[in-house]
Amino acid sequence: MKQRPTILDVAKQAxxxxxxxxxxxxxxxxxxxxxxxAVRQAMADIGYVYNRSAATLRSATSGLIGLVINDLRNPxxxxxxxxxxxxxxxxxxxxxxxxxxxxxxxxxxxxxxxVEHGVxxxxxxxxxxxxxxxxxxxxxxxxxxxxxxxxxEAEGASLxxxxxxxxxxxxxxxxxxxxxxxxxxxxxxxxxxxxxxxxRMKGYLAVLEExxxxxxxxxxxxxxxxxxxxxxxxxxxxxxxxxxxxxxxxVALGVLSACPGLGIRPGTDLRVVGFDDIEDSxxxxxxxxxxxxxxxxxxxxxxxxxxxxxxxxxxPPARALSxxxxxxxxxxxGA
Amino acid sequence: MKQRPTILDVAKQAxxxxxxxxxxxxxxxxxxxxxxxAVRQAMADIGYVYNRSAATLRSATSGLIGLVINDLRNPxxxxxxxxxxxxxxxxxxxxxxxxxxxxxxxxxxxxxxxVEHGVxxxxxxxxxxxxxxxxxxxxxxxxxxxxxxxxxEAEGASLxxxxxxxxxxxxxxxxxxxxxxxxxxxxxxxxxxxxxxxxRMKGYLAVLEExxxxxxxxxxxxxxxxxxxxxxxxxxxxxxxxxxxxxxxxVALGVLSACPGLGIRPGTDLRVVGFDDIEDSxxxxxxxxxxxxxxxxxxxxxxxxxxxxxxxxxxPPARALSxxxxxxxxxxxGA
DNA sequence: CTGAAAGCGCTTACAG
DNA sequence: CTGAAAGCGCTTACAG
Numbered sequence: 001m002k003q004r005p006t007i008l009d010v011a012k013q014a015x016x017x018x019x020x021x022x023x024x025x026x027x028x029x030x031x032x033x034x035x036x037x038a039v040r041q042a043m044a045d046i047g048y049v050y051n052r053s054a055a056t057l058r059s060a061t062s063g064l065i066g067l068v069i070n071d072l073r074n075p076x077x078x079x080x081x082x083x084x085x086x087x088x089x090x091x092x093x094x095x096x097x098x099x100x101x102x103x104x105x106x107x108x109x110x111x112x113x114x115v116e117h118g119v120x121x122x123x124x125x126x127x128x129x130x131x132x133x134x135x136x137x138x139x140x141x142x143x144x145x146x147x148x149x150x151x152x153e154a155e156g157a158s159l160x161x162x163x164x165x166x167x168x169x170x171x172x173x174x175x176x177x178x179x180x181x182x183x184x185x186x187x188x189x190x191x192x193x194x195x196x197x198x199x200r201m202k203g204y205l206a207v208l209e210e211x212x213x214x215x216x217x218x219x220x221x222x223x224x225x226x227x228x229x230x231x232x233x234x235x236x237x238x239x240x241x242x243x244x245x246x247x248x249x250x251v252a253l254g255v256l257s258a259c260p261g262l263g264i265r266p267g268t269d270l271r272v273v274g275f276d277d278i279e280d281s282x283x284x285x286x287x288x289x290x291x292x293x294x295x296x297x298x299x300x301x302x303x304x305x306x307x308x309x310x311x312x313x314x315x316p317p318a319r320a321l322s323x324x325x326x327x328x329x330x331x332x333x334g335a
Numbered sequence: 336m337k338q339r340p341t342i343l344d345v346a347k348q349a350x351x352x353x354x355x356x357x358x359x360x361x362x363x364x365x366x367x368x369x370x371x372x373a374v375r376q377a378m379a380d381i382g383y384v385y386n387r388s389a390a391t392l393r394s395a396t397s398g399l400i401g402l403v404i405n406d407l408r409n410p411x412x413x414x415x416x417x418x419x420x421x422x423x424x425x426x427x428x429x430x431x432x433x434x435x436x437x438x439x440x441x442x443x444x445x446x447x448x449x450v451e452h453g454v455x456x457x458x459x460x461x462x463x464x465x466x467x468x469x470x471x472x473x474x475x476x477x478x479x480x481x482x483x484x485x486x487x488e489a490e491g492a493s494l495x496x497x498x499x500x501x502x503x504x505x506x507x508x509x510x511x512x513x514x515x516x517x518x519x520x521x522x523x524x525x526x527x528x529x530x531x532x533x534x535r536m537k538g539y540l541a542v543l544e545e546x547x548x549x550x551x552x553x554x555x556x557x558x559x560x561x562x563x564x565x566x567x568x569x570x571x572x573x574x575x576x577x578x579x580x581x582x583x584x585x586v587a588l589g590v591l592s593a594c595p596g597l598g599i600r601p602g603t604d605l606r607v608v609g610f611d612d613i614e615d616s617x618x619x620x621x622x623x624x625x626x627x628x629x630x631x632x633x634x635x636x637x638x639x640x641x642x643x644x645x646x647x648x649x650x651p652p653a654r655a656l657s658x659x660x661x662x663x664x665x666x667x668x669g670a
Numbered sequence: 671c672t673g674a675a676a677g678c679g680c681t682t683a684c685a686g
Numbered sequence: 687c688t689g690a691a692a693g694c695g696c697t698t699a700c701a702g
Contacts, residue, residue, distance in 0.1 A: 004695095006694095006695055006696080007695070007696065008695085016672075016673090017672060017673045017674080018673090018695095018696085019672065019673060019674085019697085019698090020671085020672060020673085022696070022697060022698090023671090023672090023697095025696090025697095026697085030671060030672095031671070031672090032671070035671085035672090047475065049450055049451060049476070050451045050696090051392070051451070051453065051694090051695055051696065052451045052452050052453065052696090053388050053391040053392045053397065053452075053453050053694090053695080053696085054392050054678090054694070054695035054696035054697085055695080055696055055697070056388040056678090056696090057386070057388045057389050057392050057677095057678050057679065057680080057694090057695080057696075057697095058677075058678045058695080058696050058697045058698075059678085059696080059697055059698085060678075062388065063452070064431070064452070067432075072413065072416065072417040072420075073410075073413065073414055073417050073614070075408075075410055075413070078407065078408065078410070078413040079408055081407065081432070082407040082408050082434045082436075085407075085432055085433065085434050086434060086436065089433070089444075089445060089448065094431055094433075094448055094449065094452055095431065095432050095433075096399075096429055096430065096431050096432070097402075097416070097420055097430050097431070097432040098420065098424070098429075098430075099417045099420050099421060101417075101421065109424075110424060113424065113429055114429065115384055116384060116385045116386070116387045117387050117388075117398070117399070117429055118386065118387065118388050140382065141384070223618075224615065224618035225618055228618070254618065257618070257619065257620045258620070260595050260620070261620065279408070280559065280615070283558075283559040283560055283563070283589065283592070284592065285592045285593070285595070285596065339679095341678095341679055341680080342679070342680070343679085351688075351689090352688060352689045352690080353679095353680085353689090354681085354682090354688065354689060354690085355687085355688060355689085357680070357681060357682090358681095358687090358688090360680090360681095361681085365687060365688095366687070366688090367687070370687085370688090385680090386678090386679055386680065387680090388678090388679080388680085389678070389679035389680035389681085389694090390679080390680050390681070391680090391694090392678090392679085392680075392681095392693095392694050392695065392696080393679080393680050393681045393682075393693075393694045394680080394681055394682085394694085395694075671702105672701100672702085673700105673701085673702080674700095674701090674702105675698105675699100675700090675701105676697105676698085676699090676700105677696100677697090677698090678695105678696090678697085678698100679694105680693100680694090681692105681693090681694085682691105682692085682693085682694100683691100683692090684689105684690095684691090684692105685688100685689085685690085685691105686687105686688085686689080686690105
């Protein structure tokens with residue numbers, strides 16, 4: 001089995017120097033159209049495959065971007081990963097994936113490994129913990145790094161963040177339930193000390209305060225199981241609650257699934273709004289009203305920012321918020 | 336900003352030659368423990384980072400494995416991707432991700448790109464279409480490639496496959512429903528011409544035939560929406576059906592969610608079994624009986640096979656089946 | 671617009 | 687066990 005052809009073989013075949021082949025490869029406009037064609041033909045003829053490792057070594061920039069996700073099993077992040085990967089491949093970059101599984105030590109090891117692979121940039125939806133070490137590692141590598149969804153901060157150190165406007169989402173949900181005539185609105189799910197939970201809750205709390213109403217907050221896991229449990233608890237302990245805003249769609253779907261068994265009519269007795277607009281939310285019974293973070297657009301914007309940073313050196317804003325919108329379906333009695 | 340240290344800097348710092356540093360890097364046992372320690376210390380002191388691009392170029396083997404998935408938005412594949420990535424990182428490989436989105440042309444472009452990046456191996460859950468070209472591309476690159484879940488075949492050409500024993504899963508589901516006392520059992524969902532659908536259905540058909548019963552097959556999309564629609568249709572047109580085996584959990588969850596509205600008691604009037612054991616299936620109302628493909632183990636085995644192929648040259652079996660098992664929950668009236 | 675030369679940071683024989 | 691030399695396949699100035 002013969003070894004792979006190199007640009008030297010291409011040059012020989014096309015009757016030019018290997019510099020010329022390299023220029024064609026890089027799309028340099030200085031090369032005559034005719035020459036360019038001849039070179040491309042030669043490549044096709046001998047089955048040339050570009051060797052990016054060599055290019056990376058010489059030019060010190062790879063076409064790889066590291067995507068480090070705290071929990072890839074969560075459909076919300078998966079959808080982001082899928083969209084991001086596709087947007088990036090259109091820009092000529094490949095995505096190297098790492099699932100940190102909410103484990104900061106694992107996260108650090110994976111970031112180290114990706115640095116060795118010479119990724120040109122990082123997109124990180126961080127796992128909490130060991131923030132100082134992780135930020136130092138990233139800063140030390142000098143690799144452009146954009147945080148998404150969540151933020152890691154340590155004294156002085158921080159990295160640009162792109163996140164959906166969670167606070168506004170919380171507001172939209174609360175305002176919607178009030179407009180629907182709800183009298184008592186609860187907030188369910190989300191771990192209490194997490195920034196994301198606090199943001200979503202803050203929007204809800206602000207609206208209730210403006211209206212002079214008393215909030216009811218039951219934080220906890222962000223799972224269907226927690227939603228089911230809380231539906232029962234509300235039914236028993238807070239029967240006056242007629243509207244709930246859930247930390248995410250999973251919690252909301254849990255609430256909905258528990259309703260029939262409790263004799264609650266969702267969308268009438270209890271109006272439910274989720275957060276994230278995951279795919280399942282369209283197909284629940286009843287379909288779930290939710291706050292959409294517009295993941296495909298968010299992923300495209302993320303790709304645009306990191307590519308701009310790498311290629312043009314455009315530093316993203318320190319903290320950018322992406323738009324969210326309310327999607328009204330039957331679970332909140334809408335339409 | 337000073338540029339990154341190289342093994343030459345490490346050698347200087349440690350007072351050895353750069354060859355020695357390289358040997359330490361590769362864990363070569365020929366180096367004295369004392370020297371090894373000194374080298375490691377020197378690396379830590381000057382903040383050395385291994386440059387894999389250089390190593391890849393010289394040794395012609397990268398630590399990258401390409402994972403090409405037909406539909407990364409499907410939670411079943413996501414869970415596989417997450418598990419696989421983690422198993423692989425333990426073996427010292429990074430995973431480069433590509434979502435082909437069921438588009439064979441996109442799939443080809445992504446494989447090409449991954450070949451340029453010099454991936455040491457491919458794991459592909461293929462999108463159907465352009466099989467001959469895709470197989471030729473893979474064969475031409477000479478990269479070890481293992482297919483998972485699905486199979487691409489063209490005359491003569493084929494690649495090793497690792498897949499769950501779908502046929503056995505279909506059998507297990509059918510036998511279970513019969514043991515539960517079902518009289519008339521239908522098979523729902525899955526595109527009719529797909530090999531995976533055919534396998535799952537074949538197990539079901541075999542059992543029904545052995546029992547001298549008449550099958551009822553309603554193939555179609557593999558979505559919750561299709562499941563909901565079919566529940567209504569069965570209710571109207573085939574009220575005698577008291578057991579259904581669904582192509583996957585999504586279809587089954589759709590069926591379950593439609594039951595309350597139709598006045599059907601799932602697990603009693605209608606026993607439902609799904610396929611895949613996705614996470615949501617534990618939390619549905621009622622919890623869903625299903626055939627588990629044991630994705631974490633499957634991912635570990637996939638990693639083991641591709642790493643063995645790359646490192647030891649152990650060619651995987653042409654077609655290996657991984658075990659499946661029935662998980663009985665309330666939707667089939669079990670327990 | 672094209673060619674000859676050097677070098678990116680490693681690994682790989684090959685001597686000692 | 688360690689050192690000097692060559693080379694992986696590109697890109698990058700630098701002449702012409």
